[in-house]
Amino acid sequence: MVELIDGSENVSVHGIFNWILLLTIFSVIVVIGNYIGYKHPIADSLIGMAILSLITLVGVWMERELPLNISSIIYISVIGIALAFPSMPTSDAIIHYVSQIELLSIVTVFLAYVGIGMGKSWGEFKAMGPRAIIITVLVIASTYLGSAVVAHVILTLTGVSV
Amino acid sequence: MTNNNDKTRVTHTYRNKTDKRILKKNPWKDYGLHITVLVLVIIAMVIGPMEITLTKGVTVSIMPLLYTMVLGLACYLIKQIKWIGKKQSKVAEGAMMLFIGILIAKLAVSSGQSIHLIFEMGPALLLQELGHLATIFIALPVALILGFKREAIGMTNSIGREPEVAIVVDKYGFNSPESRGIFVLFIVGTIIGTVFISFFTSICVSLLPLHPYAFAMASGVGSASMNAASLGPTIAAFPALETSIEAFAGFSNLLSFSISLYIVIFVAIPLTEKLYGFLEPKIGRKAIVNDGGS
Incomplete structure (x- = not known):
């Protein structure tokens, strides 16, 4: 538990590169799952995931770069709400592409990582x-x-x- | 290098974990991990959702999201699968903190799309955050009857995910019984929380005649994976309201990660202390648990 709360590091180019690659891998898996489970077209889904990845990237980056003590979850929520706000010029395109991605497709992939990640705690849990x-x-x-x-x-x- | 350390300690647990795992290593190189996830996702999507009728009128829906999670855990635990080990588990955990962003972004887009809902239903959204306090009145007395002492204060004040753990550790100190209590809640919640809330939501949705939006708002309990697991059965039960349900979950998440933390600090923990002081002499058992185990 100690390792959960100790020093942080600044964003480096190397770090952003890692994030982009991870988000790309995640996006590809989600799009495949989305196609098998819900038959949404692959091209539109990829654009949808690219939009979501970009929002995430900006939010995560803002959390680390801005001097405010605000979690990336808040930044990401605010950016997402703003981009899809009905009177924004971006809203139609964003809503169209993002709606190609079923929430449950994202969740299914996300929880696969959660499942593997929780393996570490299994020993403690059994006790x-x-x-x-x-x-x-x-x-x-x-x-x-x-x-x-x-x-x-x-x-x-x-x-x-x- | 390290900036405003005291403050970061409290709220940026997600960030530190992600950075440690992602900035230092090259996690995309773990092909084994990602290919395993891909295979699990394909298996889960091909099987699709299942419905089990428990008794008349009570159906439990088991969503593909549960298959991938349970299979993921199984991959880690089965010794024959050598390419998923402790290292991959750490990478997965760090990556997961980044992937929460995608989930939140998707919910936020639904929220933005349905922004009118927040103006119509703002009071319900705000006040339901106070509903989280129910845990103190239900779980605390049971914890005392079961023989927990001050551990109970840490265990029952909130859902006990990373932000709350940080708050309790910050307030009581790392080695206090209260912190021990919330660590126990954190670990058990990590393993069973997601599966439990998915089943529990299924049962509630088919048994209780509550408003569909109420279930949607309630799913934002303050943990991204529990939220996701709870949304699955809710959307399955009310497919026509999918976008609105996602929107409420998005709003509710936003509140859970902002206002709720202050509710925990200023209301939940003091209230738990008060109730503990009142109930402990009446129903508390004589220090059965000094060692913290059972």
């Missing part, structure tokens, strides 16, 4: 008792249901229909 598992399950279930119920109540109160 945990059943009580730890009970608490974890309760924490996740109540966090999820808590916000679902609150959201439902507010949506009903404000009269939102499906």
Whole structure:
């Protein structure tokens, strides 16, 4: 756990090169999965993934270069929302190409890496008792249901229909 | 080289992990890893989603995303697969922190496309973040009954992903029982969280008559992989609302990674402390766990 929180390094050209290659590999796998699972055309999907990769790259770069203490997740969200904002000139093209990529295609590839990455923690996980598992399950279930119920109540109160 | 260290420590855990793995090594050279992922994805997509009917009216949908994750873990654990080892696991973890960006970008585009929704449903979106506090009232008493002591404060205040771990370690110190508690939650959550929330969402969606948007907002629990795993069954249940569901998940994520952290710092942790002080003398068991194990 200590290695999780220690020094950081500055962006180098070498680093950006690595990011681009990794994003390219990821994009290709997603496009193949997207084609097999949902039959979306390969060319349009590739453009869609290129757009998403570019947004990610800019967000990740901003996190490291700008002197603000803001996570890349926030930058990426804001850039994505801004580019697809209905009155933006970019929005039609962005929405068209990005909609060729099913969310579930991205998630399926993403979770393959998560699965391999979680292998490292397996030894520690096996050492945990059943009580730890009970608490974890309760924490996740109540966090999820808590916000679902609150959201439902507010949506009903404000009269939102499906 | 290292800039504003104290502040980076708290919120930039993702960045450090990614950089250490990506800037120093050349992770794309791990062809074995990426080809394995490609093969897993092809297998998962060819099989496609499955639906299992538990009892009448309760169906659990198992999405391809679960196959790839479980198979990925299996690849690591099966000794015969030599090309997926500890090194690949580290590279995968670092790469995953970068790939979260793609996921977030996709959700953000859906959010931007449906920006009118945030104006119509802003109050629900904001207030549902407070729903996360439910964990304190449900999990904390159970933790006390099971014999946990101050570990329970770390274990039950939030979903316990990287940002929350950093907050708790920062507040209580690395060797405190509270930090021990959230480390346990972090590790167990890493392994079972994604699979569990996917099944749990399936069951909730088919059992509970809540608004589809409520399920979408709830999926943003503060972990990108759990969010993704929860969205799968939600979209499968309401396919016509796909873009709106993605939009809410995107907004909800944005909130979870910004406002929610402050809710954890200023509301959740103090509230957990208060409730612990109130409940511990009543239902706490006599220090069964001083060693932290079971």
